[in-house]
Amino acid sequence: MTAQGGNPLVGATVTVVGTSLRGVTSQTGEYRIAGVPVGSYDVSASILGYAPVTQRMSIASGQTATANFTLTASALEIGGLVVTATGREQRQREIGSSVGVVNTSEVQLAPVTSASQLLQGRVAGAVVLQSSGTTGSGARVRIRGNNSMSLSNAPLIIIDGVRVESAETGAGSALGFGVGGQTPSRLNDINPEDIESMEVLKGPAAAALYGTAAANGVIQITTKRGRAGRTEFRAWSEYGRLDQTTEFPVNTYALGNTVTATNPNRGVDRCDIVRLAIGSKPTGTQVGCTGITQTYTFSPLTNSATSPFQDGNRNNTGASVSGGSEAATYYLSGDYEKENGVLPQNHLNRIRVQANTTGRVGSKLNIGSNIAYLTNRLQIPQSDNASFGIFPMGLYGSALPSFVESQQGYQSDPQFAYDWLTYQRYSRITGSLRGDYRPLSWLSMNGNVGLDRYAREDLNRVPRVSAYGPAFGGVYTNGWIQNYGHDIYDLTSNGSATGTFNVGQDLVSTTSVGTQYIRENFHRIYAFGATLTPGIETSLAGASTDFSAGEDNTLNATVSAYLQQQFAWRDRVFLNAAVRGDQNTSFGNNIGWIWYPSFSGSWVISEEPFFPHVNALSNLRLRAAYGQAGLRPGASDAIQAYGAQVATFSGADQPAIIFNLIGNPDLKPERSTEYELGFESGFVDNRVGLELTYFNKKSINALVSKPLPLSLGSAGSRFENLGRVDNRGV
Incomplete structure (x- = not known):
């Protein structure tokens, strides 16, 4: 079994439709299905990412039949196999519900770490x-x-x-x-x-x-x-750097001219947003601000001397x-x-x-x-x-x-x-x-x-x-x-x-x-x-x-x-x-x-x-x-x-x-x-x-x-x- 360009397809499934018989292609794209009874069958080849192909085959007594397949790439995922709760594999075309399939061979170049x-x-x-x-x-x-x-x-x-x-x-x-x-x-x-x-x-x-x-x-x-097929060795190694990129808000401390209902000349004190909203007309013991005179800003999370x-x-x-x-x-x-x-x-x-x-x-x-x-x-x-x-x-x-x-x-x-x-x-x-x-x-x-x-x-x-x-x-x-x-x-x-x-x-x-x-x-x-x-x-x-x-x-x-x-x-x-x-x-x-x-x-x-x-x-x-x-x-x-x-x-x-x-x-x-x-x-x-x-x-x-x-x-x-x-x- 090959792709359209002639390269062998590894891991494709070949199924004798109407039976439980199937085979899987090797590293050379070859497959073998034994014990097929005499008769005529539809033989289907499928693998995720390719359009499935079906051929009609006749099996004679004591004979070996050969079926070669060439599959073309497909963005439509109906040719792949899904393992069901019964333990058997079903082609996606047979399933009436939506099933999402991720083939890891398609994401090998993506930055996936988990x-x-x-x-x-x-x-x-x-x-x-x-x-x-x-x-x-x-x-x-x-x-x-x-x-x-x-x-x-x-x-x-x-x-x-x-x-x-x-x-x-x-x-x-x-x-x-x-x-x-x-x-x-x-x-x-x-x-x-x-x-x-x-x-x-x-x-x-x-x-x-x-x-x-x-x-x-x-x-x-x-x-x-x-x-x-032949033994395949793979090795990988990756190295990466982790940086802190979150932007944290800056802490602010403001001083202003403050007053209370009983002390209009209280003097300079902390002037937060609530006190500014009260302004120069506080009620009871509330403290109001008539204006900010000085502001301090500092973020311990981003300052180079204090950042963790x-x-x-x-x-x-x-x-x-x-x-x-x-x-x-x-x-x-x-x-x-x-x-x-x-x-x-x-x-x-x-x-x-x-x-x-x-x-x-x-x-x-x-x-x-x-x-x-x-x-x-x-x-x-x-x-x-x-x-x-x-x-x-x-x-x-x-x-x-x-x-x-x-x-x-x-x-x-x-x-x-x-x-x-x-x-x-x-x-x-x-x-x-x-x-x-x-x-x-x-x-x-x-x-x-x-x-x-x-x-x-x-x-x-x-x-x-x-x-x-x-x-x-x-x-x-x-x-x-x-x-x-x-x-x-x-x-x-x-x-x-x-x-x-x-x-x-x-x-x-x-x-x-x-x-x-x-x-x-x-x-x-x-x-x-x-x-x-x-x-x-x-x-x-x-x-x-x-x-x-x-x-x-x-x-x-x-x-x-x-x-x-x-x-x-x-x-x-x-x-x-x-x-x-x-x-x-x-x-x-x-x-x-x-x-x-x-x-x-x-x-x-x-x-x-x-x-x-x-x-x-x-x-x-x-x-x-x-x-x-x-x-x-x-x-x-x-x-x-x-x-x-x-x-x-x-x-x-x-x-x-x-x-x-x-x-x-x-x-x-x-x-x-x-x-x-x-x-x-x-x-x-x-x-x-x-x-x-x-x-x-x-x-x-x-x-x-x-x-x-x-x-x-x-x-x-x-x-x-x-x-x-x-x-x-x-």
Whole structure:
């Protein structure tokens, strides 16, 4: 298989339409499909960025048939493949919903330093919101807006078929305590050099088969795999500089002639904007200004003598090796990343390793494995919106000369912000095993099991600060230390079977059934201590007062089953219907299985004989989709729990119980229903593409925290399904 210029196309997929048989091209553009039964078939070749091509082939008994393809570049993305929730790949032309695909080979020359940047501006409807410019901070991804008032609005992230932990808020978020919005992102743990493609399912219409986790959309990441052929070595190294470019307002201190109602000759005093507005007619004890006599300006954040900023730098060095044969392929990579931010307390050190293998056992079984390991060390400064951060200290400072001399113009001594240590140590391993078995030409079965597990320590420490002034309102003037230890893992297991049948010459039926089990475990221990002993200030062992400790354990499990049916007519009209059922441990006791239906249609109308062939219009596809998906409540939101209490009754202490958790036995997941209509067109031999989609999404049963009356025996609130959120757009 070659491109129009004669160069081989690597990684293209060749499919025998109407069967489960397919092959992938090697580094030389060659492919091989074994076990094709005798008969006539349409053979389709496709790869992202090129227009698909279909040939009619006849297979005779004991014969080998050859089909060569030449593909032309296309701006219209209907020839690529999308991995579905069933584990099988579908061509984009078969899918009735809008799916955004990012092919990393097309952005190799772009200045991309993180996985979230791969999405920036490349997928319509996906917005990447950078939380901060701090080294190590991440970004929030939103797809078609927000869908929930109380739960996370982050999309579900799947890497090589495995759900990965990506919480932005709550106990499982990427940092155990606040640092003014500078939260890291677990999406950026992935090395962008290891990513083959990213697929964005933009809402329930596309992601219904992912069930009670997909209302916010799904980001599917496929990492690179080796290709049959010669061994390929790659190495990269980059170096960059980080500069502080933000413009900060200048602090101003003005003096003027001031008066009060009782003292018209008060004299020179501070003359702020409120006093100027009052003017020479103050009321009561208010102070007014009749005019400014002198103005002082100073910015401690930009003055060269007091500015906290430095020149930052980053470097990333890595290498990969890939290759293999028809029987087995491999991909190995590793990289080291180091970045120093523009603040002296901001550093990142990260090591990542990726190892992917595939193997063929006979002509019917393919197996594969993926494993990724990461270790991360991050120091984040007290900055941005942090109450004791260097930015608020500078912005709330004073330009009065005596204040500039005593505290460099800051609100309080900036050394306190410099000495406050916020540190994270983090290790993560993500791995999966998969198998694809094709016992018959019309039947394929696949299974996948994977684990995402990480251990993390978050350290928050203030040394003895009596020299700098009280912290936290003067409560802990001799330092304190806070430590969080996390152990989090997500287990994913999937199994499905797909049967493909030819119903006559023009109609192909594809039926898939499957099941899934998801288990999410969260374990955290934390401790706090104050009044640090000199010389033992780096450990909780050095604390002597205000000890506190705690432990959190949560478990959530989901069992699912699904059914999908597709009909394809002449490989240009596609109708899909599916349903998924979920049972989740976070549902209320009175709630059973939750079902999510979906329907979609796709029509490549430009391939119809009646379609007028206009030179300017090369391709046109019409599509429509409808689907439902959900978001589960928190792991303990529906649980009713009690605690021991001593109560006084008839003048004596008596054992009693109280509500620790009110619970809600009728608590259901939030349910989002979406429909979308759209088209994709290609112009001038598909050199120019246009895609337009209208979507309308309604989320019901939204969780709202409802205050409860004291007559229930406990003050507080509980989540109930009371809200609704609407989203629509183009």
